[in-house]
Amino acid sequence: MNDFTLFLGKFLRHGTKIASIAPSSPALSRLSVSGIDWDTVEGLVELGAGTGPITQAIAERARPDCLVIAIERDPDFCARLRRRFANQPHIRIVEGDVRDLEAILNHHGMNRVRHVISGLPVPSFPRDLRRDLFAAVGRILEPDGTYHQITELPWVYRGLYRRYFNEVRFVFEPRNLPPAGAYFCRGLKTQPGE
Ligand SMILES: C[S@@+](CC[C@H](N)C(=O)[O-])C[C@H]1O[C@@H](n2cnc3c(N)ncnc32)[C@H](O)[C@@H]1O
Structure with a gap:
């Protein structure tokens, strides 16, 4: 089964927990990892990896x-990710929930990272999970680090991310089904307004 068919099947069964009908396009995936200094970065985290286009x-x-x-919660996606990145030992696939973000990082000997790249359906999370997620991101992200978030509803959620971050920049990417984009966030607020 190809990635698209697997992904669509998951969407039809689980809806907002998957939140997208198709994996991110190469263009959206490239955008989501832009702005990273690959010569110096020592570690990073991807949340909600799906079938792995951003990975x-x-x-x-x-x-x-x-x-x-x-990190990916769905076991079928994880099996595919493990096969796909089997020959790259520095890419660790973790089947788990982002609720356990800190514990997962600690287990892999990581404390802080400079970048978090997220494909999570954050707007459809219950508010308490969103708060827990960003509280955990605050504890693992370096003070000047960035949180990158893909979205399929361009611009719509800027306000949501502004409640959590001091700086939110949005970049549109039309080469995706549907047209999409990414938020680039910096400066987590200590007291979010949500
Ligand atoms: C919109 S898809 C993005 C998949 C992939 N990153 C991409 O760009 O195609 C969201 C992914 O987040 C995963 N996910 C949702 N909630 C999660 C959670 N609490 N912990 C870990 N993964 C989660 C879903 O299983 C799904 O694979």
Whole structure:
């Protein structure tokens, strides 16, 4: 079964928990990892890796000594990710929930990262999970680090991310089905307004 068919089937069964009918396009995946200094970055985290289009964009750029933790909750997606990145030991696929973000990182010997790349359906999360997620991101992200978030509803959720971050920049990417984009966020607020 190809990635699209697997993904669409999951969407039809689980709806907002998957939140998209298709994996991100190569163009959206490239955009989501833009602005990273690949010469110096030592580790990063991907949340909600799905079938791995963003993981692939990361794998093409990350040096072999840059530890990449890709977290995904769905076991079928994880099996596919493990097969796909089996020959790249610095790309660690973790089947788990982002609720356990800190514990997962600690288990892999990581404390802080400079970048978090997220494909999570954050707007459809219950509010308490969103708060927990960004509280955990605040504890693992370096103070000047960035949180990158893809979206399929361009611009719509800027306000949501502004409640959590001081700086939110949006970049549109029409080469995706549907047209999409990414938020680039910096400066987590200590007291979010949500
Ligand atoms: C919109 S898809 C994005 C998939 C992939 N990153 C892409 O760009 O094609 C969202 C992914 O987040 C995963 N996900 C949703 N909630 C999660 C959670 N609490 N913990 C870990 N993964 C989660 C879903 O299983 C799904 O694979």
